[in-house]
Every structure is written in C-alpha cells, then in structure tokens.
Amino acid sequence: xxxxxxxxxxxxxxxxxxxxxxxxxxxxxxxxxxxxxxxxxxxxxxxxxxxxxxxxxxxxxxxxxxxxxxxxxxxxxxxxxxxxxxxxxxxxxxxxxxxxxxxxxxxxxxxxxxxxxxxxxxxxxxxxxxxxxxxxxxxxxxxxxxxxxxxxxxxxxxxxxxxxxxxxxxxxxxxxxxxxxxxxxxxxx
Amino acid sequence: xxxxxxxxxxxxxxxxxxxxxxxxxxxxxxxxxxxxxxxxxxxxxxxxxxxxxxxxxxxxxxxxxxxxxxxxxxxxxxxxxxxxxxxxxxxxxxxxxxxxxxxxxxxxxxxxxxxxxxxxxxxxxxxxxxxxxxxxxxxxxxxxxxxxxxxxxxxxxxxxxxxxxxxxxxxxxxxxxxxxxxxxxxxxx
Numbered sequence: 481x482x483x484x485x486x487x488x489x490x491x492x493x494x495x496x497x498x499x500x501x502x503x504x505x506x507x508x509x510x511x512x513x514x515x516x517x518x519x520x521x522x523x524x525x526x527x528x529x530x531x532x533x534x535x536x537x538x539x540x541x542x543x544x545x546x547x548x549x550x551x552x553x554x555x556x557x558x559x560x561x562x563x564x565x566x567x568x569x570x571x572x573x574x575x576x577x578x579x580x581x582x583x584x585x586x587x588x589x590x591x592x593x594x595x596x597x598x599x600x601x602x603x604x605x606x607x608x609x610x611x612x613x614x615x616x617x618x619x620x621x622x623x624x625x626x627x628x629x630x631x632x633x634x635x636x637x638x639x640x641x642x643x644x645x646x647x648x649x650x651x652x653x654x655x656x657x658x659x660x661x662x663x664x665x666x667x668x669x
Numbered sequence: 670x671x672x673x674x675x676x677x678x679x680x681x682x683x684x685x686x687x688x689x690x691x692x693x694x695x696x697x698x699x700x701x702x703x704x705x706x707x708x709x710x711x712x713x714x715x716x717x718x719x720x721x722x723x724x725x726x727x728x729x730x731x732x733x734x735x736x737x738x739x740x741x742x743x744x745x746x747x748x749x750x751x752x753x754x755x756x757x758x759x760x761x762x763x764x765x766x767x768x769x770x771x772x773x774x775x776x777x778x779x780x781x782x783x784x785x786x787x788x789x790x791x792x793x794x795x796x797x798x799x800x801x802x803x804x805x806x807x808x809x810x811x812x813x814x815x816x817x818x819x820x821x822x823x824x825x826x827x828x829x830x831x832x833x834x835x836x837x838x839x840x841x842x843x844x845x846x847x848x849x850x851x852x853x854x855x856x857x858x
Contacts, residue, residue, distance in 0.1 A: 519842055523832070523838050523845075561840075564840065656708065656712075659849050663853070664858065666834055
C-alpha cells in the first residue's frame, strides 16, 4: 500500500437492482445505510462512499440527512459522525460515479461487483487485497434489495466471492456485507 | 469444530452501557439491530442471539417485532428472515442469559466482551477461533450506545481486540462490529 493508503471507493446502488423475483426495481434510500456504511468506510480508509439513485427526491432526502451531520446540528454534537458522513457523495447514475472516480484519481479504477451468489468472473479476496496494496485504484459496487441487476454484473471487471459462514444461509444485510468485505480487504488483524 | 458446528451465542446489551461521557445508561432497542445481527448470526452459525434490556415495555416491543417475522405475516413473505429472527431470545438481564446458556449447553460458556478500546484481558482472534473449533462454548457480549459498562467488562473471561482498519477512527456501528467479529471467528474465507 502506498504511503497515502489504499485507493478504494464504495458505491451503494439503488437502481438498477433486482427484487426477490428478479425483476429490475429501484429501492429506497435508508438512513442507516448512510450511517453504517459511512462509519465502516471511515474505519477502513474508503475515500468516497457513493450513494446512487436516479430518483431526485430520494437524492434530496439523502442530502438533507447527510447535511444534518456534516453541516448542521448533528456534526456539532457528534464530530465522529461528521467525519464519517463527510465522505458521502450522492449521485444519479453509476456512470456519474465512474466519471467522478476517474477524475479524482486521474486513472480508471478497477470495478468489482459484490453478490450473494457465485459469479463466473470471481476474483478472490487475497488477490484483490494484494492488488489494493500495490496501489491499484478500486471501486466496489454493492446492491440494495436483492442485489445488483444483471446488466451491472455483466459490465464490471470482476466479482468478489459470496460471503459464507457455515451452512447455506447467505442473507446478510448490505450493511453487514460492506463491513465484512472491507475488513477482509483492509482490516488490521 | 465438532460435527455439530461451533457453540457460540451473541448477546446485545442495552443496560448497563455507557453514554458518550461515560455515564451508565440504558439504551433503546432498535429494529435494525434485531434484523442485522440475527441475519449475521444465522450466516455464521450463532445458536441464540440474546437481546437484553431490563425495560419491560422495550422487551414487549422487541417481542412484537420478532413475532411479526417468526409467527406473523412477515415470515410468510420472507422465510429467510423468519429463519434468522427465530434465533432471538429477549430477556431482562445478563444473568438470565448466563443461566440460559448454561442450561442449554449443560456447561458454563466462556464469556468474551467486545470493546472499541484496548482492554487488559485481551485475547486474540486466532486464539478464540482455535478454541471455538475445539468445541469450547462461548458467549460474545456487545454493548449498544458507547459500549459495555465497566462492571460488565470487569466480570468477563476475556475481551476481543478492538477492530482496526487504518487510522484512528473506530466508531463502527454495533451491527458492523458483530458482523466483522463473526466473520473473523467463523468465516469461510
């Protein structure tokens, strides 16, 4: 890892994702996805936490929540939360995220999807960790609802393995999945 | 690990915990602590997820939420959530948890606290993982608010190390902390 730390961003996608029957839907932004993932991102050195929804009212709502903690009353009483939520950027599309990441780092980031189901383009955690430590810029995509739409999965550079504990149950919350994956890639054990 | 899997329980403590200034308080139960930690517990083979509060109205509320998913409408539309929340037991005190764990496994479980700050009785993740695999029954305690009260920390058999990413920020949500610790101890990497 370079002296400046890893180059890693996280994006939480609210559209296009799938519902339980596999239909393409847009999901609603939730307050705790903003907080928990920002706090995990801040712990593990994520540079920007992108929150993606094409719904303008949802973006406005998310902006008000984030503003309460970064510029409003919340940040005064809880500076740790201000520090965490300051890394959130709200945007409309994944294309905007890719553009923003490229502009920021002046190079294309490798884009990894995450999925609770096995994918054909899986890249292991040790491999991704090693590449991160070598300075490769990365963007991790997380889907809300029942996960990223097939069109997103098909366009990425690779997919991280599903998180398995013991047994067949793999219905973690996206908040848990982000936390575990950041710890696997960036944790100081 | 025995053929029956690890013997591990998790308890989420709402009293006694501390607030930001170190005073002993009781915190409120939150819906998403029930869901996220139950889902992570189910993923990693946690046997019982104990939710502890001395407030009878809070226990009643938590019971109604859990009942919606285990016996009510929610479990019908989302059987995975029913499976996860079925491992929740709500009780009033940590003593009740210790009694329940002892009765269930017919032996005393080793009790580990978790804390965002270093403790004098720290036991490393690799050591705890090895003991779990050897069949030692364990109970992990997690504090809400700003963490477990000193009287709880003083009474446990050991404390797991704080979760560190990079840098000094260590303000993970309890939902993230549980998920990461279960993955460190029980994840199939």
